[in-house]
Amino acid sequence: MGADMPNPLDVVLGNILGSEQTRPDQKAVSFRIDFKNYVKLSALQSITPKGVSRNQLLNDLLAVALDQVESSLPDGASDAYGHALVENEEGLTMLLETEGHL
Structure with missing residues (x-):
């Protein structure tokens, strides 16, 4: 990573914790991937064994990123995240039970 590029973990934590240093291209409503991240x-997909879909690779990468962010949250934000996690799991489980999909 170049010296002029912020640490991705710092960017994510800044966004979550309300830092002023958020990247404006990340405020889009729809999911977009930065060009460098797409590259x-x-x-990564080109060196991944055949049969592993791009969606699976993205899901695995997201899991790693979420674990890193979760373990880096300060205490107050970590507690709030824990409560939000329970509420979101309950709400999404109810939605899945009634709608059958997200």
Whole structure:
């Protein structure tokens, strides 16, 4: 990573914790992937064994990123996240039970 590029974990934590240093391109309503991240994803997919879909690779990468962010949250935010996690799991489980999909 170049010296002029912020640490991705710091960017995510800044966004979650309300830092002023958020990247404006990340405020879009729809999911978009930065060009550099897309290049990296494509490179990872090119060395991943056949049969592993891009969606599975993205899901695995997201799981790693979420684990890193969760373990880096300060105490107050970590507690709030724990409560929000329980509420969201309950709400999404109810939605799945009634709608059958998200």
